[in-house]
């Protein structure tokens with residue numbers, strides 16, 4: 001059972017897996033990730049799309065304690081219609097829509113699936129339209145699609161994230177303008193744990209709620225970076241206890257009402273992610 005307080009914005013670790021990979025579908029059940037995203041799109045070869053769709057709908061009901069999303073193929077592909085119907089009839093909590101570039105696309109998918117949409121922002125046009133996309137009532141949150149975005153922007157393979165930072169921050173702004181959840185893109189280097197953790201820290205500092213992942217070995221670090229640790233929780237409790245209202249000095253810094261609210265939100269998040 002999901003903790004009844006658990007909502008999308010509490011998720012720290014959101015693991016993608018190809019819905020055509022039965023071993024990964026099974027393995028994800030025992031992992032400590034907060035959300036599983038069963039992929040029907042780029043991780044699945046064209047000749048296995050039908051099998052992946054059937055696998056996703058069968059699996060979606062069997063992730064106790066986790067949120068579940070299904071990433072469908074985009075409009076204009078041969079699989080889009082069947083994917084939407086499958087998500088509608090499944091136990092998935094969310095439909096994940098790739099390569100979104102305008103609000104009408106999410107409106108159309110929401111109309112068929114009748115489930116909250118997570119819109120992936122993966123192109124220059126998507127970034128420029130993110131305010132309207134995030135503002136649509138059926139959108140629960142935004143995911144960065146940094147591989148496609150890099151390609152669209154012409155950022156060379158191997159270049160760091162400097163060329164992405166304006167886009168990343170724009171999408172965080174767009175999501176927050178409508179009070180929506182927002183999650184950083186995946187990290188492709190499977191054996192680079194130091195690089196992965198550094199990117200988690202950067203995403204956390206940019207304001208992302210959590211990180212989308214591609215491998216079990218990324219779950220623990222994402223949970224550690226995005227989940228409040230004991231030190232942060234102790235600081236939050238001390239701040240709440242000390243605050244009397246208005247501006248005041250606390251442990252060498254000014255605090256006001258918004259700092260108390262932030263401390264309460266941190267504690268609420270820690271409670272929500274308990275399983």
Ligand SMILES: CC(C)(COP(=O)(O)OP(=O)(O)OC[C@H]1O[C@@H](n2cnc3c(N)ncnc32)[C@H](O)[C@@H]1OP(=O)(O)O)[C@@H](O)C(=O)NCCC(=O)NCCSC(=O)C[C@H](O)C(=O)O
Nearest residue numbers: 016017018023024027028039043145146147148214215216
């Ligand atoms: C990237 C992989 C293809 C690597 O596969 P492989 O080398 O076979 O992995 P390992 O041998 O290290 O796997 C060890 C065990 O872990 C299981 N496993 C691996 N990945 C996953 C996973 N994602 N979820 C659950 N379990 C997983 C293996 O089955 C092994 O289990 P066991 O047999 O018990 O030892 C592979 O990791 C993979 O397919 N990852 C996910 C790829 C994916 O879903 N891609 C789509 C999302 S990425 C995206 O959204 C990009 C975005 O669109 C953008 O533009 O940026």
Ligand SMILES: [Mg+2]
Nearest residue numbers: 122145147148
């Ligand atoms: Mg993509």
